[in-house]
Amino acid sequence: MDLFVCADCGAELSVPVERVALPPETHARGGHEPLPPLMEPGTYAVDPEPWRRPWRAWEELSAAETAAAGVYAPVYPVPLGPRNHLVLAPGDTRGTRLVPERCENHCLGIAAGAEPHLECVGCGRGVGFREDDCGLWQTVWYAPGAVVRRPLKVPAPAPPPPDRPSYDGFDGLARWQDLRLAAAAGAALARLLAASGGAPLTLPAGPVTALLGREPARLLPAGPPARRVGLAGPGLPGDGADITLVPADRRTGGPQSPRRTPVGPGPDGGRTPAVVPLPARLWARLALPVETSPMPPSGRPPAGVLRDDYPLPDHPGRLLGPDRHVLRRTLARLPEVREPWLRAVYDRL
Incomplete structure (x- = not known):
């Protein structure tokens, strides 16, 4: 487990969190609707890709420059910002305040702008971004260099078992x-x-x-x-x-x-x-x-036993x-x- 603190004053900026893999849906968009937090409570991930700004056109970059940005086929535009932003669930962060005038133009929530709009309460340093606009997962992004990881001598909890599929497979999910x-x-x-x-x-x-x-x-x-x-x-x-x-x-x-x-x-x-x-x-x-x-019974049925009292949809x-x-x-x-x-x-x- 890790704890994140401000790189300047050492104020705690998170609860104890466990590092997990970056979810594949991190950069997916959900249309004109609010989405839940990207990260599970008590976890964080590191995005190895360059942060959005500055942007460059694919044609302006050499093959070596695009490879350094981690892209190998045309994308528009190519992000060239700093790598290794930390992403957490907003509920797992502590000790920050929002500066609304630094937020990007937004619709139903907050979007990241050109400069950090989350400040450390202890010293006022810009440490990252909060996003929860429509179509965006609810996230807090801590900028690399603005926060410091403090390892804790606390074991991470055991990972949960895979969820059993619902009765109708992929259909009917939220x-x-x-x-x-x-x-x-x-x-x-x-x-x-x-x-x-x-x-x-x-x-x-x-x-x-x-x-x-x-x-x-x-x-x-x-x-x-x-x-x-x-x-x-x-x-x-x-x-x-x-x-x-x-x-x-x-x-x-x-x-x-x-x-x-x-x-x-x-x-x-x-x-x-x-x-x-x-x-x-x-x-x-x-x-x-x-x-x-x-509505399965409490607990789990024996291996190989399936409920047969609920009809599948045609x-x-x-x-x-x-x-x-x-x-x-x-x-x-x-x-x-x-x-x-x-x-x-x-x-x-």
Whole structure:
């Protein structure tokens, strides 16, 4: 666990928080509606990407400059600000005051401006930004250099188990839950396309194909040899699959089991990764048995036992799909997108 303090006066600016992986929905937008906090209570993450301002046009930068900014395919504009901003839930921050006149033009809430609009109460130093405008996750961003991390000799709590899927799968979730799952699916799909090496993919029937199958079928060539995609994780060995979808580690964002299976060469003769980590929330909805009642009994039923006293809907009201903005945004930040075949896929998106 860590505590954040002001770099100038040492005043405490947070409660004890645990570092976790940056959520894939961090840069997703939710339209004209308020969203809940991005981060779970008691956690924080570090965004390695450059902070927004200053901006530059893609054509004005060299390949070395865009790579230094962490982008490898055209994005407009390219952010060149400082890296490693800290993001926390607003309720986990302490000792700051808002300076409204420094906020960006906004609609129903607050948006970040050109200079920090959160000040340390102790000394008045600008330490970060608060955002909660419509379409934005509720966040506090502490600027790198303005705060100091103070490690605490307190163990982090055990991570929660993956949620069991709801009775109707992806349909019927709250709007903000849909946004989280769609963003996670978009980021996972970008990595799945990169892992394909340009070969067609064979996905397992059911939720995986329903959620992730459309874009590979449209963007990748048809016909053999295809690479088989499988689910792996607790209770699912994924044996024989060329590419496995595994639950991501909550703290690092990487695969919980960093096992890699040899994969054949792609069109450029290179080798592609065989493991695609999925956030636990998404992996659970693809891999775990579906609870068939919206009101399960207290506790958990025995392994393999499902409720059968609540009928499934005949047809889903709507289908959840990968967030295309997150898909394209993630692809642009994968070094593999410099390969001609994947750059062509990116351009088609």
